[in-house]
Amino acid sequence: MKSKNKFLAGMAHTHDAELFAAMCKALGHPARVMIIHYLKKIDRCLCGDIVELLPLAQSTVSQHLKCLKDAGFIKGEVEGPKTCYCLDESMLEKFILMVDALNKSPQI
């Protein structure tokens, strides 16, 4: 990053842009999109279910799940040795709102 402090004058929403970019980044891999899709359909599932579904190693799937969890798209609750994952619908809604805002942004 080079400094040039007229940075974004009149644009104002650096923070929002970063937030939105972070969300998009989390969804920027096919495996993670599949996981979201799957959770939308199945409601809740275990890591192992996704390992069955995708042609990826367990450790890789776990990494993708962590990525989605860090971004807030999914929640995981530990149940004994298992972890049960489900969508955080509010995050998905937030994402949709930001997409809409992006599309209608001239005035905002």
Place this chain on the structure above:
Amino acid sequence: MKSKNKFLAGMAHTHDAELFAAMCKALGHPARVMIIHYLKKIDRCLCGDIVELLPLAQSTVSQHLKCLKDAGFIKGEVEGPKTCYCLDESMLEKFILMVDALNKSPQI
């Protein structure tokens, strides 16, 4: 990629997932989100305008523009030594449709 050919049985939309992930990836950087925002507000602009706006070198901005162009979000028409960039609104709409589909996906 490991092969395990029950891959996505019943999920069907590998291609869609890849497409959507590619779109998200293109929007997965704050600078590129800012560019989209800016173009939404300004309608058309030159590469140099964005260089003014963002704390990034000209070559870096050019790279981000290429990324957005490759993903289909913006178009650039050469006008002499300049290149005039504008949004491809249809792509944005397509993106929004896919986001909505993601949100309503159980049946699709």
Place this chain on the structure above:
DNA sequence: ACCATTAATCGTGAAATTACGATAAGCGAC
């Protein structure tokens, strides 16, 4: 023809992402 302006591309280095296997950690069942 030459110069200034604008943008794309090249080459490069640093950092992040993606994938894997191996290992550790947690808990239930026996």
Place this chain on the structure above:
DNA sequence: GTCGCTTATCGTAATTTCACGATTAATGGT
């Protein structure tokens, strides 16, 4: 307690991304 199952984390390698400066290419003006 030990074994088996499930998942997270570690270590690592290959690839991709991101940023930069330098160079090249294209065009308009003088």
